Amino acid sequence: MTDRFPLSDIGAADPTTEAFWTACGERRLLVQHCRACGGHQFYPRPFCLACESNDLEWVESAGKGTIYSLTTIRMPVTPELPPPYLLALVDLDEGPRLLTNIVGETATIGERVTLDWRDREGLPPLPVFRTAAD
C-alpha cells in the first residue's frame, strides 16, 4: 500500500495552527473564540467565519459533544489507522463541528461523547472521542 497521505505530515508548525498543536501536546483541545461576535470555530483560521473579525482568542473546549454523523471505515487509508474504525462529525458543546474518530466499535448518531486522545509516535496526540453518559 502506498502512503500517499502520511499522518506524520499533520502537525507541522503553522502560525494559524501552532497554538492548537502545542495544546494537543498537553492533551488540551483548543478552539477559537471570536471576541467580536462571541462565536467559536474549528478548525483554526486567521479570521472569524461568522463576522470576518480577526480578533480571535484560543479557549479550551470542555471536551463534551454529540455525534452529528458517523460511518465505519473498512478500507485501509494509512497503516496508522487499521480498519475498521469509526469516523465521525462531532458537534462540540461550544459549537464547532470536528471531523474525528470515535474510540470503540459502535456508536450512534446523537450519542453524547467525551474527549479522548490517540497517541502518535513523535507527534502531538490527536483529539478523538469516546461515547459517554453525561
Ligand SMILES: [Zn+2]
Ligand atoms: Zn466573529
